[in-house]
Amino acid sequence: MTKETKDEAQTSVTLVAQRARVAARALARLPSECRTEILMAAAQTIEDAGNEILEANARDCRAAETSVAAGSMSSATFARLRVTKQGIAQMAAHVRGVAQLPDPLGKRLAATELDDGLVLYKESCPLGVIGIVFESRPDAVPQVAALALKSGNAIILKGGAEAAHTNEALVSVWRKCLSRFPSVPQDSIHLLLTRSDVKDLLEQDRFVDLIIPRGSQAFVRFVSQNSKIPVLGHGEGICHVYVDQAADIEKAIAISLDSKVQYPAACNSAETLLVHEAIASEFLPRGIATLRNAGVEVRVCARSRALLGKDGSLEATEKDWETEYSDLILSVKIVSNLEEAMAHIHRYGSGHTETIVTENAEAAKQFLDEIDAAGVFHNASTRFSDGFRYGFGSELGISTNKLHARGPMGLEGLTTYKYKLYGNGQTVAAYAKGEKKFKHRRLE
């Protein structure tokens, strides 16, 4: 790209961002019922435009088939790209689901009477403009559009090139729906098309409040390192199941199995099984046999190997403890006690989700209190760490950041708050001089 065309592209993304900012101010003014109504209408519009969307998707799929044949696209990526009739129905159902969630805006988070006639409220409000950069999966479009609109935010989307026609169709359907509501600017949703747009988008810190990257870890890292705007992204998921000395063996087997095999590609699936030495000889042979029967490749530490003999398990190396397999592979380590298990988790874990299997309430309490992770579980599969399962209705991703949003991120992650202060002419000078004193009475 020449310098000149680059400047043009930059200008066009700046313009998009600027218009999204203006739209966001209008969205923030919409009453709750209106936002719900628009989402219900959008769901209907998606159903009505089903054929249009399927045709656009068919074009993307034809191009993708060539890529799969040429070996430049995996069949998994291809599967995620395809939209079916049932998929359209699911998109609409999802949007209706978000429509019916409680309003995340205007919630009173705190109220304090600072003094007579001087009352402070802390109230939730939209962030403003959200940039979302995602790979394949066109169903992300109605999903994030619904979450953003429900929370009064404008969005700028950039999807993968392989889904360009599908994404364009979905965004144009959405804008068509918005055009029927005079108080809602169509600029509330924008689709960026080229890869270079992403870099330009990450520069728009004047107009964009948050960037959410959805995709591979490498992709999330790229976005984080190149953005002037705050980024909240899916982090790494190196999750552990710790089978304590006082574990119930049946629960330990069921939870290990579910945490690993129920959906191994998910970030909340387990990568390492830690086993207390006192229960290892009882648990490990059965546990490993069950996992291996389910197709899991097991890699064990030296102590496990000594215990199990040559049972077909591979040897785990240092690298295994720090690897997110995202596959049917599990590393296994025997630890001497709870402390060693927690130290291992703090050293190698990614702060995503950690579970302890035990019948000892004290051990559970210590684990849940002391482990520094977004999710700390007792006698439950790591796979429960998910916005839908948590009851958030929908999820934008799972954050392993500690600031703003931690763990599964729903509507609340798209809001901030403001302090509203109501007075009747008060000045600070009166308090500074001691003529008046603050009361600071908490109101409910």
Added chain:
Amino acid sequence: MTKETKDEAQTSVTLVAQRARVAARALARLPSECRTEILMAAAQTIEDAGNEILEANARDCRAAETSVAAGSMSSATFARLRVTKQGIAQMAAHVRGVAQLPDPLGKRLAATELDDGLVLYKESCPLGVIGIVFESRPDAVPQVAALALKSGNAIILKGGAEAAHTNEALVSVWRKCLSRFPSVPQDSIHLLLTRSDVKDLLEQDRFVDLIIPRGSQAFVRFVSQNSKIPVLGHGEGICHVYVDQAADIEKAIAISLDSKVQYPAACNSAETLLVHEAIASEFLPRGIATLRNAGVEVRVCARSRALLGKDGSLEATEKDWETEYSDLILSVKIVSNLEEAMAHIHRYGSGHTETIVTENAEAAKQFLDEIDAAGVFHNASTRFSDGFRYGFGSELGISTNKLHARGPMGLEGLTTYKYKLYGNGQTVAAYAKGEKKFKHRRLE
């Protein structure tokens, strides 16, 4: 610095950060009473070591006097550096105040029964390790140390070189106090000494969770741009007073005056006065006269100038609207209506604090709802935007970020949360297969 010595320094800061991380895990385990008790003891230790601290400060002040004489230090900076006997008492009082604040940890933020015997809690917990980089003002040391310890966080401090002896004395007093509590690691507080340490600190994203820069805007910007760790900092403060058509003139004068002159160097003081055209001829002559009597230099827009004639006011230019004077200077602009006032604020404001003076409840509601700022006030001085005045007991700074913490940041800004899930062997497979269904019942 040679490559080799640079590596050494880096290693030493890494070591400090690593030890702080270990200390943070121990701090997170301390019960509430224990954290309170340590702070009460620290306050006492500060009083007991008063002479030691004053002597160290005298050494810093002697060096600083030379700098002031040589013109390399402003007398304002010198004034902030000096610690008096009364200052020692204030430090101790401040630490006691923080000790007595409600515990910010272990607060139940949400509770949901996902299904029978599967209960999810969202609970507040410490962030971990906080890095604080500040300029002069040694009283920041006990202040942030108290806030960090109260919220179960370890801290790494880096103060200005001019206050090195004072800061060292304060940190050593604090560590001496901690040494009397066997369950509390002294590594909970660290002081870094050299300027190069700052850059190294900003690299420690493995061990440090948050960086708080306190100082000039240029300094905050430097830290933000050079940190791999999330930064929460004082932002710019371009605050406005909008005098609406329906304003009470007395309130408008009092609030304009207080917002500008009560402490002009503060970020929450006003820089621009916006005046509705319908009230301008009644309000402006008196308002400006009052401001000028208080020593304020007034810079007016063309419309004001036409109205006021040659009253001694200077002419405001575009640059004035975007300037944080931090001084006894105020720009004045006449606007045609509320919308124009809000558009001006959104264009030039920094999202810090904005106030409307009006007796019209509807105009106030619109202003407070629509203005996108951390603080939106009705008939109150912008100077109320402050952690102490808000009733937070203490303040780490005022954030103009929208993520994590917005506005005055107290103890809550130093916490995050985790999700604790209690089950009895549940697996996700049972829900995925439809054998079980989530209840998602909100508990209180």
